[in-house]
Amino acid sequence: MLTLTSPVETRAHRVPAGLKLAGLAVATTGLVQMHGAAVGGVLAGVVVLYLALGPAFARHGLAMLRPLWPFLLVLALWHGWTGDWARGAEIAGKMLAAVALANLVTMTTRLDDLIAVVERLARPLARLGLDPRVMAVAIALALRFTPVLFWRTGQLMEAWRARSARRPGWRVVLPAVLLALDDADHVAEALRARGGL
Amino acid sequence: MDISGIRLSGACYAPAGKAVLSDISLTLDEPRIGIVGRNGSGKTTLLRLMAGLVRPTAGIVRVGGLDPAADRKAMLGRIGILFQNPDHQIIFPTVEEELAFGLRQQGRAEAEARALARDLLARQGRAHWAGAAVQTLSQGQRQWLCLMAVLAMDPATILLDEPFAALDLPSAARLARRLDGLPQQVVIVSHDPRVLERMDRVLWLEGGRLVADGPAAQVLRAFRAEMDRLGEADADTDLAG
Amino acid sequence: MERTVTHVALFAALIAVLGLVPKIDLMAGVPITAQSLGIMLCGTVLGARRGALAVLLFLLLVAVGLPLLAGGRGGLGVFVGPSAGFLIGFPVAAFVAGLVVERWRVPVGPAAFAGAVLGGIVVLYAFGIPGMALVLGKTLPEAALLATPFLAGDLIKAGLAAVITAGLANVRPGALLSRN
Numbered sequence: 001m002l003t004l005t006s007p008v009e010t011r012a013h014r015v016p017a018g019l020k021l022a023g024l025a026v027a028t029t030g031l032v033q034m035h036g037a038a039v040g041g042v043l044a045g046v047v048v049l050y051l052a053l054g055p056a057f058a059r060h061g062l063a064m065l066r067p068l069w070p071f072l073l074v075l076a077l078w079h080g081w082t083g084d085w086a087r088g089a090e091i092a093g094k095m096l097a098a099v100a101l102a103n104l105v106t107m108t109t110r111l112d113d114l115i116a117v118v119e120r121l122a123r124p125l126a127r128l129g130l131d132p133r134v135m136a137v138a139i140a141l142a143l144r145f146t147p148v149l150f151w152r153t154g155q156l157m158e159a160w161r162a163r164s165a166r167r168p169g170w171r172v173v174l175p176a177v178l179l180a181l182d183d184a185d186h187v188a189e190a191l192r193a194r195g196g197l
Numbered sequence: 198m199d200i201s202g203i204r205l206s207g208a209c210y211a212p213a214g215k216a217v218l219s220d221i222s223l224t225l226d227e228p229r230i231g232i233v234g235r236n237g238s239g240k241t242t243l244l245r246l247m248a249g250l251v252r253p254t255a256g257i258v259r260v261g262g263l264d265p266a267a268d269r270k271a272m273l274g275r276i277g278i279l280f281q282n283p284d285h286q287i288i289f290p291t292v293e294e295e296l297a298f299g300l301r302q303q304g305r306a307e308a309e310a311r312a313l314a315r316d317l318l319a320r321q322g323r324a325h326w327a328g329a330a331v332q333t334l335s336q337g338q339r340q341w342l343c344l345m346a347v348l349a350m351d352p353a354t355i356l357l358d359e360p361f362a363a364l365d366l367p368s369a370a371r372l373a374r375r376l377d378g379l380p381q382q383v384v385i386v387s388h389d390p391r392v393l394e395r396m397d398r399v400l401w402l403e404g405g406r407l408v409a410d411g412p413a414a415q416v417l418r419a420f421r422a423e424m425d426r427l428g429e430a431d432a433d434t435d436l437a438g
Numbered sequence: 439m440e441r442t443v444t445h446v447a448l449f450a451a452l453i454a455v456l457g458l459v460p461k462i463d464l465m466a467g468v469p470i471t472a473q474s475l476g477i478m479l480c481g482t483v484l485g486a487r488r489g490a491l492a493v494l495l496f497l498l499l500v501a502v503g504l505p506l507l508a509g510g511r512g513g514l515g516v517f518v519g520p521s522a523g524f525l526i527g528f529p530v531a532a533f534v535a536g537l538v539v540e541r542w543r544v545p546v547g548p549a550a551f552a553g554a555v556l557g558g559i560v561v562l563y564a565f566g567i568p569g570m571a572l573v574l575g576k577t578l579p580e581a582a583l584l585a586t587p588f589l590a591g592d593l594i595k596a597g598l599a600a601v602i603t604a605g606l607a608n609v610r611p612g613a614l615l616s617r618n
Contacts, residue, residue, distance in 0.1 A: 087575065091573075094573075098518040139499070141289075143290040144287065149454075154459070174602045178610065180451065187288060192269065192440055194346075196302075
């Protein structure tokens with residue numbers, strides 16, 4: 001499946017995933033407590049970090065921030081109205097820096113490495129009854145069946161359009177749920193056929 | 198010849214009181230066995246009973262003297278089953294993980310299972326498949342992967358449910374050749390008599406009951422005659438249940 | 439055991455698909471994402487425990503970098519953004535929706551609607567609004583004001599969740615794990 005890991009291989013890709021995640025946690029916690037010019041400094045630092053990894057990478061990083069624009073718009077309108085621009089800029093800066101830093105880890109860490117970290121972190125949960133092997137199978141199954149279910153839901157919508165001039169609406173959701181339930185039964189059987197969990 | 202020896206006596210399967218299979222008694226020792234019947238005749242359910250995926254609601258199913266539904270661990274090396282739809286069978290997103298899973302289930306360590314899986318692929322001239330995403334494989338390739346995943350576990354018997362139904366002609370020919378060469382006992386379910394012609398023995402199921410059992414030529418001739426007769430009559434109005 | 443795991447995994451995939459399927463118009467001309475409908479359905483169909491686990495698995499996949507949130511978003515960034523509270527509330531929302539359907543023994547439709555409203559709106563907003571307040575530097579009432587435009591859409595989704603869950607109970611009664 002397509003992941004958000006950047007195909008542009010950078011130096012940051014080679015930093016161990018655990019280290020990057022720990023760094024992210026520290027940076028985000030620090031960021032929350034910052035005020036005024038310090039926020040601007042961090043944001044500038046993040047920009048430099050992205051640019052240091054190459055212009056193509058930085059462009060990709062900017063695109064990853066696009067979903068934030070409605071919130072930036074809200075902040076601009078709000079603080080434009082109250083006249084407290086400095087406060088608005090600080091909030092926007094914190095938000096952009098935090099999301100960009102987190103995206104940086106996502107963009108420079110392979111899926112397998114992140115899953116390995118998750119499995120390592122989940123190991124203590126074994127004592128609470130969460131078998132790490134079961135979790136690994138659940139992750140693999142979800143990865144495998146997201147594209148399958150996506151494709152089949154697309155087929156349902158196509159079958160709908162073949163017989164209707166109207167666009168398929170929410171009515172495809174019930175058959176999609178049935179597909180998921182049926183697949184779950186079949187795969188449970190496939191797991192049992194090969195020894196179960 | 199020492200084969201797993203599948204034995205059913207008086208086996209019935211009637212979930213919620215609706216009979217899918219009724220009173221099946223069989224001993225299956227031949228190396229190549231076909232099960233023929235129309236859609237809904239209970240063929241797939243019979244395979245699932247043999248594989249221990251469902252329990253008979255009455256009667257007994259034994260594989261090598263063991264109850265396949267109870268002794269799942271022992272069955273891993275006894276019986277492998279290939280579902281009709283590979284997408285119902287493939288559990289993992291990549292080829293290597295899929296092949297390694299069964300080996301892990303048989304008690305091998307992760308690294309060893311992975312190595313064996315890659316080795317298996319290399320021996321089939323498909324080393325480059327290891328990291329491939331399963332949804333990029335064609336239907337025939339996915340079925341090949343399912344078969345490999347089953348063979349990797351080296352079961353004594355392989356059950357196949359309509360293995361040729363979704364394959365184009367070259368893929369079907371390749372699969373037939375592949376099955377011919379297997380040392381295992383092979384049981385194939387099909388609605389199409391053509392794919393069962395070379396079996397040692399053919400069973401014919403109708404409405405959940407065994408209506409014929411014998412050499413392929415004889416059973417399939419009777420089956421064809423009956424299918425032709427039904428095809429002439431223009432009625433398919435009965436609802437199941 | 440196997441069925442629990444496969445249900446959890448397949449419904450995690452279902453949430454993703456409902457977010458990605460382009461242009462499911464819930465109402466004529468108003469393309470709202472069906473993703474939170476997926477969260478509600480996890481609870482009302484699978485029940486509290488499995489439903490919450492399915493949502494957790496979905497969030498895990500988002501966190502490790504899969505673009506499965508509506509609009510192709512994903513990665514760690516979304517967990518520090520303004521919508522983070524809603525994401526954190528997702529599993530609790532599914533749990534509460536499931537709990538209502540499991541415990542409140544009225545016909546499936548009304549129970550599912552109550553569960554979807556309580557879990558998918560009340561509980562979800564209880565997580566989402568403080569999250570927005572925190573990231574956008576607003577007070578709780580101010581953040582609540584920012585969230586109100588979504589209320590109408592979410593009420594429609596709760597209605598759809600009820601219709602779909604009741605429909606499922608109708609065509610496949612055994613499949614409704616929240617009632618079995």
